[in-house]
Structures are given as structure tokens and as C-alpha cells.
Amino acid sequence: MVNSATRIAIIGGGMGGLTAAIALTRIAGVQVTVFEQAGKLGEVGAGVTVAPNAQRVLDRLGVLDQIKRAGATPDGHGVYQDARGNVVTDAAWEDSARQYRNIGMYRPDLIAVLAQEVDPDTIRLGHRLSSIQTSDAGVRVEFENGAREDFDAVIGADGIHSVVRKAVSQFPEPVYSGYIVYRGVVDASLLPDEWPMISQVWMGDHRHFMCYPLQQRKLFNFVAGVPSDRPLAGDWSGPAEVSELAAEFAGEDWDPRLHRFISAIEKTFWWGLFDHEPLTNWSRGPITLLGDAAHTMLPHQGQGVNQAIEDSMALATFLAAADDVSDIPEAFRRYTSVRMQRTAILQHGSRRAGAMFDAQYEFADLQKRDADLRVGRDFRRSAVFDYDALKVAEKALQNSRRNQFA
Numbered sequence: 001m002v003n004s005a006t007r008i009a010i011i012g013g014g015m016g017g018l019t020a021a022i023a024l025t026r027i028a029g030v031q032v033t034v035f036e037q038a039g040k041l042g043e044v045g046a047g048v049t050v051a052p053n054a055q056r057v058l059d060r061l062g063v064l065d066q067i068k069r070a071g072a073t074p075d076g077h078g079v080y081q082d083a084r085g086n087v088v089t090d091a092a093w094e095d096s097a098r099q100y101r102n103i104g105m106y107r108p109d110l111i112a113v114l115a116q117e118v119d120p121d122t123i124r125l126g127h128r129l130s131s132i133q134t135s136d137a138g139v140r141v142e143f144e145n146g147a148r149e150d151f152d153a154v155i156g157a158d159g160i161h162s163v164v165r166k167a168v169s170q171f172p173e174p175v176y177s178g179y180i181v182y183r184g185v186v187d188a189s190l191l192p193d194e195w196p197m198i199s200q201v202w203m204g205d206h207r208h209f210m211c212y213p214l215q216q217r218k219l220f221n222f223v224a225g226v227p228s229d230r231p232l233a234g235d236w237s238g239p240a241e242v243s244e245l246a247a248e249f250a251g252e253d254w255d256p257r258l259h260r261f262i263s264a265i266e267k268t269f270w271w272g273l274f275d276h277e278p279l280t281n282w283s284r285g286p287i288t289l290l291g292d293a294a295h296t297m298l299p300h301q302g303q304g305v306n307q308a309i310e311d312s313m314a315l316a317t318f319l320a321a322a323d324d325v326s327d328i329p330e331a332f333r334r335y336t337s338v339r340m341q342r343t344a345i346l347q348h349g350s351r352r353a354g355a356m357f358d359a360q361y362e363f364a365d366l367q368k369r370d371a372d373l374r375v376g377r378d379f380r381r382s383a384v385f386d387y388d389a390l391k392v393a394e395k396a397l398q399n400s401r402r403n404q405f406a
């Protein structure tokens with residue numbers, strides 16, 4: 001069995017890396033060290049939806065109550081509507097058993113909740129990974145600050161620009177979608193009292209706008225997707241003027257309620273949307289990937305973090321079943337094969353959802369788009385929200401044991 005003498009390095013202290021640290025400690029009982037390049041743990045000032053499929057994992061890890069206290073559960077299902085605000089369909093917001101419902105979280109709050117569950121002595125800030133070498137003795141990680149350390153295994157939770165990914169294989173660079181999003185939060189007190197406490201998406205020609213409540217309903221998150229060639233000119237994100245955002249949604253083609261929401265925005269920033277085709281492999285020996293490092297996806301299904309949380313549960317389950325340190329590469333191989341299938345579907349589904357929101361779906365046939373959105377709602381509940389990462393991993397382990405003794 002792997003145990004508390006088994007030393008695992010997690011590169012990246014984002015939402016994926018911190019969840020992995022909790023899962024690996026609590027389920028596999030191994031010793032983790034999290035290396036984060038930044039001088040302190042943090043996240044951009046925007047929201048994220050923690051979906052039922054991730055809540056199932058967080059519940060088992062014992063952190064769901066803290067997340068519920070910090071977040072906001074909407075009053076009911078969300079809505080997809082056209083640019084003028086006519087409702088096309090309702091959006092899935094709970095699992096079939098109605099046990100878990102979407103929670104809107106302010107990202108810094110989610111990081112804070114997760115970080116509280118990790119032993120602070122195991123988090124090394126200001127450590128930017130520069131190289132990884134494997135040897136018979138394990139894996140050596142080296143950092144730009146000159147530090148170096150040896151581990152039994154390494155997990156790359158270092159996001160879209162992952163350095164660990166390069167140690168697994170040479171993969172193509174992420175692809176720019178042609179769209180940026182303006183992101184940020186609005187103080188809920190600046191909105192009319194009757195503003196609905198639900199998630200809303202307005203879908204227009206080549207652009208969409210989404211908002212939902214966060215932080216015990218004190219804040220609203222917003223994400224506004226528009227086409228742009230900005231990231232091609234340099235950075236992937238940066239500060240932006242609210243007036244630029246407002247100009248993208250100006251005019252009578254758009255719902256006056258949306259104009260009212262935009263008038264409450266005081267600050268925003270832009271973010272280029274990138275993804276990549278599903279990778280053909282996530283692991284090499286005692287090195288594996290998790291979260292955006294493994295499966296960057298467009299944000300239109302709100303599943304990037306939720307998949308990193310599922311990854312963490314699956315990885316911990318396969319590791320817990322490893323006989324000893326020499327069995328870790330096989331545990332990583334099993335993890336990879338189960339998770340790659342799941343996340344590839346969501347990577348493609350997120351591109352499809354973006355085309356729907358921006359009216360670019362199936363040759364801009366809006367009737368078909370609307371019909372498929374309705375079908376998609378039920379698929380989302382059963383295939384995305386009902387997924388149980390622990391059960392799927394356990395079943396894969398049982399099957400592999402059965403095959404071993406057949």
C-alpha cells in the first residue's frame with residue numbers, strides 16, 4: 001500500500017491542485033507538498049459554478065458545507081434567453097436525485113475554503129517549477145528560485161501553460177477560440193431589488209452574456225463573450241474599460257434588463273478563451289496531469305474546475321489501491337484512461353455550447369439551436385451532473401482486478 005511515507009509533489013496551488021491535495025491526503029493517505037509559483041494563493045475576482053458532479057466529490061471530502069456557507073445557491077433553474085430576453089429554455093441546475101444544486105462561488109472564497117483544508121506546512125509559495133527529471137529513485141523537481149527536491153511522484157496541476165505537461169509529452173499549444181470574455185462581479189445592492197437570484201444567459205449574434213449570484217447573494221458574477229483578435233496581438237488577459245463591454249451589447253437588439261445589469265458594472269477585465277484538442281496521454285511513469293493542465297476546455301459548460309475536482313477523486317482512488325510506490329505508474333495509467341474519456345466529451349461539448357450561445361451553431365440555424373438546447377438540458381443533468389467520479393473509479397478498479405484473475 002502507498003502510505004504517509006509516500007511523497008507526492010503537486011505543482012500548482014489553484015482550485016485543482018488544492019482539491020487534489022485534500023483528496024490525496026484524505027483518501028490515499030499519502031504525504032503531499034503543493035508548490036505554487038505565486039507569493040500567495042489566490043484567484044481572479046470573478047465567479048465559478050460548483051456543479052452537482054463536483055459537489056458529490058467535495059461532500060465525500062468533507063468540504064461541501066464550508067462551500068455552501070461561502071457561496072450562493074440560486075432560487076431555481078437558470079434560463080437561456082435570446083438577446084431581447086425571450087426565454088428559450090430553462091437550464092439544468094440540479095442532479096436527478098435533487099440532492100445537489102449549482103452553487104455560485106466567488107473564486108477567492110473557493111480558494112480560501114480549499115486552502116483551509118490543507119496543512120499550511122505542506123504549501124510552498126514562490127516556487128515556480130522549471131524542470132523535472134525522472135530516475136530510478138523517483139522524480140526530481142527544480143524551481144526557478146534554486147530549490148530542488150525528490151519525490152516518489154509528481155502531479156501537474158499547473159494550468160493551461162503547464163510545464164509538467166511538457167515532461168509527459170510534446171503536445172500542440174492551446175488554440176485561441178477567436179473570442180474573449182469580459183469578466184468580473186457586480187455588487188448586488190446596485191441591482192434592482194427584484195433582480196432574479198438565478199443564472200441567466202442572453203444569446204445574441206456572435207456574442208452572449210451570463211450572470212449568476214455569488215457569496216450569499218452579495219455579488220453577481222458576469223461573463224460576456226465577444227469575438228476579438230486581441231489575444232493574437234500579445235497577452236491572454238488584462239484590464240478593460242466598462243465602456244468597451246457596454247458598447248458590445250448596446251442598442252435595441254438587446255434586452256433593456258441586460259442594459260440595466262451592465263449599468264451596475266464598475267470594473268471589468270478581459271480574458272482570451274483557449275482550449276486544445278483532447279490530449280492523447282496524460283501520464284509518463286510517475287508523472288501525471290490534472291485539471292486544465294490535462295484538459296483545458298472553453299468555459300461554456302462551466303466544467304473546467306468541476307472536472308479538476310472529479311480528477312482529484314479518481315486519482316486519489318486509484319492511488320489508494322496501489323500496492324506500493326512501484327505501482328504508482330500503473331495507478332496513473334488507470335486514472336488517465338478513465339478520465340481522458342470523460343473530459344474529452346466535455347471539451348468538445350464546451351465548444352458546441354459556445355457555438356450555441358453565440359448563434360453560430362449548425363450554420364446559425366436558431367430553431368435547431370433552440371431544440372438542441374432543450375435536449376442538452378436533460379443530457380446535462382443525467383450525463384454531467386449525475387456522474388459519480390468515485391463510483392466510476394471503483395468500477396474500473398474492480399474490472400481490472402477481474403481481468404487480472406480471469
Ligand SMILES: Cc1cc2nc3c(=O)[nH]c(=O)nc-3n(C[C@H](O)[C@H](O)[C@H](O)COP(=O)(O)OP(=O)(O)OC[C@H]3O[C@@H](n4cnc5c(N)ncnc54)[C@H](O)[C@@H]3O)c2cc1C
Pocket residue numbers: 011012013014015016017035036037038047048049050127128129130157158159160161162163181183223271290291292293299301302303304305306307308
Ligand atoms: C470565463 C471563465 C469562466 C469559467 N467558469 C467556470 C465555471 O463556472 N465552472 C468551472 O468548473 N470552470 C470554469 N472555468 C474554468 C476554470 O477556471 C478552470 O478550469 C480552472 O481554473 C482550472 O483549475 P486548475 O487548478 O487546473 O488550473 P489553474 O486555475 O490555472 O491553476 C494553476 C495553478 O498553477 C500555478 N502554476 C502555473 N505554472 C506553475 C509553475 N511552473 N510552477 C508552480 N506553479 C505554477 C498557477 O499560478 C495557478 O495557481 C471558467 C473559465 C473561464 C475563463
